[in-house]
Amino acid sequence: MGMNVSSGGGGGEPEVMVDINTTPLIDVMLVLLIMLIITIPIQMHSVKMNLPVDNPPPPSAPPPVVQVDVNANGLVKWNGAPVADDADLARHMSAVAAEADQPEIHLLPNRLAPYRSVASVLASAQRAGATKIGLVGNEQYLQ
Structure with a gap:
């Protein structure tokens, strides 16, 4: 704690600085x-595979x-043949997913x-369990 000393003059007690x-x-x-920042270990964000x-x-x-x-127009074709509705598409996907060696599905x-x-x-495809699916023809979206 410091004190503030007045410079002469009135002869009283010096005021205390608070x-x-x-x-x-x-x-x-x-x-x-x-020190806290230095001692904190760097966290490793890794995925164990x-x-x-x-x-x-x-x-x-x-x-x-x-x-x-x-x-x-949103019409879906399966190997060139039009698909009637979502139920028909689900049947096709289920058939593909049920095969032992799943075919690759190329979505264009x-x-x-x-x-x-x-x-x-x-x-x-996800609901049926088809795992080999990929988008084809992405180069058409490059401008």
């Missing part, structure tokens, strides 16, 4: 903060491919196709 000098307190707090030990042999034959097209939406139609094809 303000605390906070500079040393701030210095100590900054040092403690830096079971990777294969050896290289698997290449497949003897390429998997069969199913072409699913969605035109600008038209650039002007409604998102709802493409999303319904993807949702139908």
